[in-house]
Structure formats: structure tokens, C-alpha cells
Amino acid sequence: MSGQGVAVTEPQPRTSESFQALARCELPRLLALARRLTREDAEDLVQEALLRGYRSYASLERDETGGPWLRAILVNVHRDRLRKDNRSLTELPVADPEDFSLFRTIAEEDPRPYSDTVHLDFLQAFAREDVREVLLRLPLIYRLPLVLCHMEGFATKEIAKLCGVPLGTVLARLHRGRKAFEREMWTYAEEMGLLKSGASNE
Amino acid sequence: MSDRGEQLMPCREAVRRLWDFLDGSVSPADHAQVEAHLAFCRRCCGELDFVAHLRDLLASQTADELEPQTLQRLERFVEEEL
Numbered sequence: 260m261s262g263q264g265v266a267v268t269e270p271q272p273r274t275s276e277s278f279q280a281l282a283r284c285e286l287p288r289l290l291a292l293a294r295r296l297t298r299e300d301a302e303d304l305v306q307e308a309l310l311r312g313y314r315s316y317a318s319l320e321r322d323e324t325g326g327p328w329l330r331a332i333l334v335n336v337h338r339d340r341l342r343k344d345n346r347s348l349t350e351l352p353v354a355d356p357e358d359f360s361l362f363r364t365i366a367e368e369d370p371r372p373y374s375d376t377v378h379l380d381f382l383q384a385f386a387r388e389d390v391r392e393v394l395l396r397l398p399l400i401y402r403l404p405l406v407l408c409h410m411e412g413f414a415t416k417e418i419a420k421l422c423g424v425p426l427g428t429v430l431a432r433l434h435r436g437r438k439a440f441e442r443e444m445w446t447y448a449e450e451m452g453l454l455k456s457g458a459s460n461e
Numbered sequence: 462m463s464d465r466g467e468q469l470m471p472c473r474e475a476v477r478r479l480w481d482f483l484d485g486s487v488s489p490a491d492h493a494q495v496e497a498h499l500a501f502c503r504r505c506c507g508e509l510d511f512v513a514h515l516r517d518l519l520a521s522q523t524a525d526e527l528e529p530q531t532l533q534r535l536e537r538f539v540e541e542e543l
Contacts, residue, residue, distance in 0.1 A: 275543060282539045290527050290535065302531055306538055313543045360476055361515070362508040378511050382518055390522055409519040415486075430486075437480045441515070 273316045281325045282309050292330055295394050295406045296337050304340075308333035330411060334403070334421055341399070361441035384453040385444070393443045401436030404429050470494040475505050479512045 271277045289308065293301035312332045319328050365381050385393075394402055403422065407413040415433065419426040448454050475498040481487045482495045499506050 279539050279543055282543065283536060286532060286535050286539070287527060290531065294527075302535065305535055306542075309535075309539065309543060358473070360508065362511040378507075379514065382514055385518070387522060387526055390518065405519070409516060410522055434477075434480070440519075 270320075270322050273319070275313075278313055278316050281329070282312070285326050285329050288326065289329060289333055292333060292406070292411060293337075295391065295410065296334070296399070296403070298395055300340075304333060304337055308336045311336060327411075327413070327417075331417075331421055334407070338422075359438055359442040359445075361445055364445050381448065381454075384448065389447065389451070389453070393440065393447050396443050396447070397436065397439050401432055401439050404433040405436040405440060408433055468497075469501060470498045472498070472502060472505055475499070475502070476508055479505075479509050480516070482509070483513060483516060 289305045290301060293304040297304060308329065312329050319325060362378060365378055404418050407418045408415065415429050416426060419429040422429065475495050478487050478491055478495050487495065499509060
């Protein structure tokens with residue numbers, strides 16, 4: 260704690276005001292995360308996470324980890340809700356997505372004339388809400404590690420701790436989640452007619 | 462893939478490892494094999510590039526388009542309930 264001439268930042272006192280300040284700052288990210296975990300209950304989920312965070316605020320060790328701490332609480336609240344509703348992260352996964360390659364499928368199936376940018380054109384056809392919808396179609400067992408890793412910046416060890424599973428399980432789910440995401444991007448593009456957007460050939 | 466098949470990782474195996482390869486989370490042996498494969502396989506190089514774009518697409522989603530009314534309700538909740 261003490262140092263010779265080294266400034267040590269004292270953590271903020273854990274007061275209602277300081278928690279409110281933290282919560283206000285983190286609200287957009289919390290809501291964005293909640294919207295990727297659930298379709299309808301995002302606002303409710305955030306409220307419950309904030310309440311739980313407020314009650315356990317004294318356990319926050321470092322101010323600078325307040326954001327990830329609150330997001331971890333949100334994930335735990337969501338998992339608790341699923342357990343309560345007799346749903347869990349062991350829901351049946353989709354058919355094995357491991358061998359699917361979005362890259363090759365685009366090259367082989369895209370109906371447009373040959374284009375050097377056919378793959379990037381495909382990605383650019385997706386708006387934010389399209390990506391969100393694709394994610395929400397994934398089983399939570401795959402969606403959660405994908406979102407936490409690639410969108411929230413959690414390390415795989417942290418995800419394992421958060422989900423209460425071994426690291427190897429997280430890595431396997433992350434791998435399958437990535438492939439499921441690729442497959443779902445294609446399915447969604449077909450359903451929504453995104454393959455016909457961009458260069459016209461009719 | 463010719464007689465070098467035993468030495469060179471097949472495309473299917475290389476493609477399965479591309480996300481982890483970009484993460485830097487493959488084993489050193491796998492990393493070397495994927496790299497060796499990419500040195501010979503233009504198609505898998507293209508797929509590596511595409512996977513990098515997919516990862517960027519996911520990472521760029523952090524700024525969701527959130528409904529202002531929802532955020533306002535949550536801000537009120539913070540002020541009034543906590």
C-alpha cells in the first residue's frame with residue numbers, strides 16, 4: 260500500500276452516489292450486453308443486475324474494474340433466471356456446425372456475378388440489427404462465450420469462471436459458437452434476401 | 462494436396478483452427494502447421510482474411526443502437542431506486 264514517493268490511488272468510497280455514477284457510466288454497455296442475451300427482458304435484466312451490484316458494491320475491489328464487474332453480475336443474473344425457469348446453458352445445441360465455412364459457401368453459392376469483393380459485400384449487407392438478430396438465434400450456450408469474448412473483451416479464463424465451467428469447455432463452446440455464427444449468418448442472409456442486395460444483376 | 466499430405470495440414474484442419482490462430486491460442490505445433498499450410502494454400506489465406514473481417518464485425522458491434530427511451534428509463538431507475 261505505501262510506497263516511497265509513489266502515488267497510490269485510493270479506491271472511491273463505496274457510497275450510493277459513487278455507485279450511481281458507475282451505473283450511469285456503464286448503462287449503455289450493460290443494456291447492449293443484455294440485448295444480446297435476451298430478446299424481450301433486456302431492460303429488466305439490467306435493472307436486476309444494478310440492484311444486485313448495489314447490494315454487493317462493497318465487494319468491488321478496484322474502481323477501474325467496475326464495468327466488467329457489473330457486466331459479470333448481469334451475466335450471472337441472466338443465468339440465475341434461466342435456472343429458475345428450468346432452462347440452462349445445457350440446452351440442446353444445433354446440428355454440428357463445425358464443418359461449415361461461410362467463406363466457401365459465399366464463394367460457391369452467391370448468385371451475383373463473380374466479384375473480387377463478394378465476401379466483403381456479404382458482410383456489408385448486414386446492419387447492426389441484423390447481426391444482433393443472428394446472435395439471438397444462436398443457442399445461449401454458444402452465444403454467451405461468443406459475446407463475452409468478441410464483444411465484451413473477456414478473457415477465456417474469465418468466461419470459464421463466469422459460466423462455472425472448465426476452460427476447455429469454454430474453448431469448445433467458443434469454437435462451435437463461431438462456426439454456428441457463420442452458419443447462421445448465411446441462413447439469415449438467405450431468409451432476408453441479403454444476398455440479392457448490392458450489385459444488381461437482374 | 463499431394464504427397465506432402467502427411468506433412469502439410471489439410472485444408473479442413475487448417476480452416477477449423479483459423480479463429481484460434483488469429484487469437485494466438487493454438488498450440489505452437491498447430492501454429493506452425495497452419496502457417497505452413499497458409500504458405501501454400503491461397504484459398505485458406507482468403508478464408509483467414511475473411512475470418513479476420515468477421516471478428517472485426519463482431520467487435521464493432523459494441524455501440525448498439527439503443528432506444529433513447531429505454532436508456533432514460535434506466536437512468537431514472539438509477540436515480541430513484543439505488
